[in-house]
Amino acid sequence: MKKYSLRESFCVVLVMALLCCAAGTAKAQTIQGDLDGDGFVGALDIQIILNNWNQLVPVGDLSYGDILPDGYVDLSDLTFLLLNWGQGTLPTPGGDASLGINLNELTYYTRELAFVDAVKSARPWVSTNPSGQPFDTGQTVNTDANGWPILQSGQAAQTLMLVDKPGAYPTGTYTVTFDGDGELDFEFDASNVQLVSTGRMTFQVNSASSSGVLMRISRSNPSNHVRNIKVWMPGYEGATSSFHDLFIQRLQPFGVIRFMDWQHTNGSKLVSWSDRTEPDDFSMDTTNGVALEYMIELCNELGADAWFCMPHQADDNFVTQFATMVRDNLDPDLKVYIEWSNEVWNSQFSQSKWVNQQSGSNIFSDAWFQTMAGHVANDFGIWQNVFSGQTDRLIRVAAGQQANVWVTRRLTEAIAAEGGEYDAISCAAYFDHWNAKFDAGTTVQDILDNAINHTIPDIYTGFYQDHGDLSQELTNRLGREIPLLAYEGGQHYTVHGNSAAPYYQAFKDVQEADGMYDAYMANMQAFDQAGGSLFMAYNYVRKQDQYGSWGHLQYQNQDPNTSPKYRALLDFNSD
Numbered sequence: 001m002k003k004y005s006l007r008e009s010f011c012v013v014l015v016m017a018l019l020c021c022a023a024g025t026a027k028a029q030t031i032q033g034d035l036d037g038d039g040f041v042g043a044l045d046i047q048i049i050l051n052n053w054n055q056l057v058p059v060g061d062l063s064y065g066d067i068l069p070d071g072y073v074d075l076s077d078l079t080f081l082l083l084n085w086g087q088g089t090l091p092t093p094g095g096d097a098s099l100g101i102n103l104n105e106l107t108y109y110t111r112e113l114a115f116v117d118a119v120k121s122a123r124p125w126v127s128t129n130p131s132g133q134p135f136d137t138g139q140t141v142n143t144d145a146n147g148w149p150i151l152q153s154g155q156a157a158q159t160l161m162l163v164d165k166p167g168a169y170p171t172g173t174y175t176v177t178f179d180g181d182g183e184l185d186f187e188f189d190a191s192n193v194q195l196v197s198t199g200r201m202t203f204q205v206n207s208a209s210s211s212g213v214l215m216r217i218s219r220s221n222p223s224n225h226v227r228n229i230k231v232w233m234p235g236y237e238g239a240t241s242s243f244h245d246l247f248i249q250r251l252q253p254f255g256v257i258r259f260m261d262w263q264h265t266n267g268s269k270l271v272s273w274s275d276r277t278e279p280d281d282f283s284m285d286t287t288n289g290v291a292l293e294y295m296i297e298l299c300n301e302l303g304a305d306a307w308f309c310m311p312h313q314a315d316d317n318f319v320t321q322f323a324t325m326v327r328d329n330l331d332p333d334l335k336v337y338i339e340w341s342n343e344v345w346n347s348q349f350s351q352s353k354w355v356n357q358q359s360g361s362n363i364f365s366d367a368w369f370q371t372m373a374g375h376v377a378n379d380f381g382i383w384q385n386v387f388s389g390q391t392d393r394l395i396r397v398a399a400g401q402q403a404n405v406w407v408t409r410r411l412t413e414a415i416a417a418e419g420g421e422y423d424a425i426s427c428a429a430y431f432d433h434w435n436a437k438f439d440a441g442t443t444v445q446d447i448l449d450n451a452i453n454h455t456i457p458d459i460y461t462g463f464y465q466d467h468g469d470l471s472q473e474l475t476n477r478l479g480r481e482i483p484l485l486a487y488e489g490g491q492h493y494t495v496h497g498n499s500a501a502p503y504y505q506a507f508k509d510v511q512e513a514d515g516m517y518d519a520y521m522a523n524m525q526a527f528d529q530a531g532g533s534l535f536m537a538y539n540y541v542r543k544q545d546q547y548g549s550w551g552h553l554q555y556q557n558q559d560p561n562t563s564p565k566y567r568a569l570l571d572f573n574s575d
């Protein structure tokens with residue numbers, strides 16, 4: 001056991017007392033004595049000295065605490081820290097980033113298995129004949145207000161569910177319940193279809209293929225039409241929760257859920273509250289997205305904060321009703337993040353073109369920013385009014401562009417000019433190969449080496465720091481913390497639909513490579529060290545294809561240990 005001199009013992013006691021009362025540290029540039037790289041000479045640096053006391057180390061190796069390099073960690077290094085205690089830069093808001101995730105768009109072929117009632121993610125009805133052939137006659141399927149078919153004479157209607165989930169949706173006995181007078185048929189993976197009693201059937205799925213289940217209404221009495229059909233997953237009939245257990249389980253580690261894709265934000269045509277999807281509607285696979293009630297229910301069940309995107313064309317009544325429903329039904333202990341549309345700077349999206357039209361100007365002009373900021377300020381003001389008395393639950397997000405902090409800065413200036421307020425700024429936090437010239441000879445290791453040794457440290461870290469600096473600047477100017485958030489983040493290796501790209505297979509293979517874990521950790525740590533407060537991964541479960549490999553799981557029932565991307569999120573979250 002190390003024996004200390006009287007003087008050393010006094011210093012150690014003093015240091016331990018300081019450790020007990022030390023304030024939190026912050027992220028900033030490295031200075032002499034800042035051993036843990038947090039931009040501040042403080043208690044954590046002294047802890048490094050104590051942990052390595054009297055060790056003989058390579059001269060100049062500061063990682064051990066040898067600040068005044070003589071080859072030893074000793075009293076001289078400790079004295080230096082005490083004399084320079086508290087030096088560093090002003091604290092940067094954020095840091096120690098928490099973790100959230102984006103959900104994927106909900107469709108009949110989505111690999112997220114969200115609902116215990118499979119009909120809730122069924123595709124829109126198509127018209128057919130009672131035999132089911134042809135699959136779609138092209139006739140209109142008339143429906144009631146909730147989307148249940150009212151058949152014409154000789155007409156049938158059919159839909160698909162659980163498609164493109166080979167081996168990834170439950171086998172066993174499915175129970176079907178429905179109201180009305182008519183007949184249902186089930187095909188594809190469904191077998192041994194049985195009519196149990198009026199309005200009650202069962203069928204068996206012995207093997208889950210990519211075909212899924214076809215459901216057909218072959219007869220329906222127009223005066224008492226078939227409606228309220230539910231296809232219960234095995235063991236879930238009458239469940240109190242709308243959501244499948246595994247859906248909840250795999251989302252449990254994430255503290256915030258962003259519903260941008262569930263809301264069909266990109267290209268949304270929603271204007272009036274009366275046009276929204278409601279929970280009693282036939283399916284949530286609609287152009288207007290999932291019913292808000294289900295999003296609220298999901299967050300309440302998870303105990304996760306909600307992140308919503310306001311449709312760019314929504315009128316004031318829509319925004320007011322939306323905010324009111326959230327205020328009255330979301331668990332009061334949970335927070336709500338609000339963003340106006342999504343990536344309005346991205347000219348491929350119709351919301352960007354819409355702002356062009358509204359402003360009568362091109363993207364990024366003064367008039368363009370003024371028009372966009374006017375809508376942002378208006379909607380944020382509505383939310384502020386609705387949440388009067390509990391605005392501490394509300395985080396209004398001014399979202400900019402990852403690679404161009406000027407866009408984010410210009411948006412905040414324009415919001416302020418319109419008399420609006422915001423509570424946080426945001427950018428994306430993706431990494432990819434940047435401008436590397438990949439070809440048919442590109443290997444998985446080439447991709448990983450490029451990310452870890454070049455693009456993350458040399459390019460993306462700078463983008464994050466630019467936004468971290470803006471976050472600090474706004475915090476100082478406004479006198480309240482304006483944290484930095486990442487509305488989306490993760491890998492961004494895509495061939496943009498060109499499956500003939502010579503490195504397409506390498507882009508797919510790298511997703512499951514062990515080194516992707518290291519790339520993810522490096523990227524998230526870079527965002528964290530720039531002052532980031534919240535990292536929203538994009539996205540939960542999604543199939544790999546020529547448009548990208550966005551899913552952190554390819555199937556909901558994939559073993560998380562086989563996905564380096566999902567594992568990295570969990571490990572980052574536990575740090």
